[in-house]
Amino acid sequence: MIKSLKSLVLVISASLLLFACGQQGGGAGSKKSKTLDNTKKAGFVKCGVSQGLPGFSNADASGNWTGIDVDVCRAVAAATLGDADKVKYFPLSAKERFTALTSGEIDVLSRNTTWTLSRDADIGLTFVGVNFYDGQGFMVRKDSGITSTSQFKSGISACTNIGTTTELNMRDFFNSKGIKYEPVAFEKADEVVAAYDAGRCDTYTTDKSGLAAQRTKLKDPNAHRVLPETISKEPLGPVVRQGDAVWEDIVRWSLNTMIEAEEYGITSSNADSMKESENPAVKRLVGVEGELGAAFGLDNEWSLRIIKQVGNYGESYKKHIADTDILPKRGPNQLWTKGGILYVPPAR
Ligand SMILES: N[C@@H](CCC(=O)N[C@@H](CS)C(=O)NCC(=O)O)C(=O)O
Numbered sequence: 001m002i003k004s005l006k007s008l009v010l011v012i013s014a015s016l017l018l019f020a021c022g023q024q025g026g027g028a029g030s031k032k033s034k035t036l037d038n039t040k041k042a043g044f045v046k047c048g049v050s051q052g053l054p055g056f057s058n059a060d061a062s063g064n065w066t067g068i069d070v071d072v073c074r075a076v077a078a079a080t081l082g083d084a085d086k087v088k089y090f091p092l093s094a095k096e097r098f099t100a101l102t103s104g105e106i107d108v109l110s111r112n113t114t115w116t117l118s119r120d121a122d123i124g125l126t127f128v129g130v131n132f133y134d135g136q137g138f139m140v141r142k143d144s145g146i147t148s149t150s151q152f153k154s155g156i157s158a159c160t161n162i163g164t165t166t167e168l169n170m171r172d173f174f175n176s177k178g179i180k181y182e183p184v185a186f187e188k189a190d191e192v193v194a195a196y197d198a199g200r201c202d203t204y205t206t207d208k209s210g211l212a213a214q215r216t217k218l219k220d221p222n223a224h225r226v227l228p229e230t231i232s233k234e235p236l237g238p239v240v241r242q243g244d245a246v247w248e249d250i251v252r253w254s255l256n257t258m259i260e261a262e263e264y265g266i267t268s269s270n271a272d273s274m275k276e277s278e279n280p281a282v283k284r285l286v287g288v289e290g291e292l293g294a295a296f297g298l299d300n301e302w303s304l305r306i307i308k309q310v311g312n313y314g315e316s317y318k319k320h321i322a323d324t325d326i327l328p329k330r331g332p333n334q335l336w337t338k339g340g341i342l343y344v345p346p347a348r
Pocket of ligand 1: 093236
């Protein structure tokens, strides 16, 4: 009796253990995504972008959005809906962006957003990667004679955006140097640019990519200089709402696909011919080896579509940032194989 009770207990514990393990495996690989289902129903990806930052997310006169942040949204649309054009863009100020994501107004935020501990740990937000390594800098008028932040003196006024890491870095920077400063902050980026251009502040501070992009909007861009110092780390990347692990993976691996495609020399024009490659890593990215798409409930051509319709990271950077002269040199945003820090986990 005791013996059979013991075996019964053993059988029950073993099945419970199996069930628990099964649950864990099943949970992670259950491929259920409410966001993906809703995206398919809507027929477009709801993507939060800036209100206009050349090179990153910017609309032309006919409302066509372009930029490297826009390309992340396009990649997700190509992967999930088969068409990179199926994106609805939501222009958001820095202050509005996170609420738009947590409230469900948007499903991806791809808007020069810095990945920080407090934002990541905040309930409701998950950063999926980095699509541009940046840092904060300062721009001044050339006729100020300032060529370095070491010439900054108490009384300096600094224009910037509300709701950004910029405000906090600026405070830390000036306070640590004992420089009294006057912040001149606005919610809309164009208000910041206009105020600086009108001489309402001595310096304009934001991400260096932002300075390069916004400089193009000044009345006389050549009358201004970006100082050499970089006062912070600003890893910019896409963000999703917390709680939908499959959607999070889709966005993360859509970005990773663009970066890894560049690493393996797969471009929008040669992607189809790369199916004949001898390299298994290449074959996986163009969908002729393995079943990577199944991991997120997608078909096996999801990554091929990203590369064909959007291009690899290098193509995107060249088109939107280098060829437009915003930041002709890639700097840290070069692949790790070419001296930069762009390094993504392998698609396998
Ligand atoms: N990366 C920083 C700053 C982001 C930010 O909002 N920068 C401004 C100044 S470049 C901007 O994006 N302006 C464009 C816009 O609001 O449309 C952050 O995540 O807080």
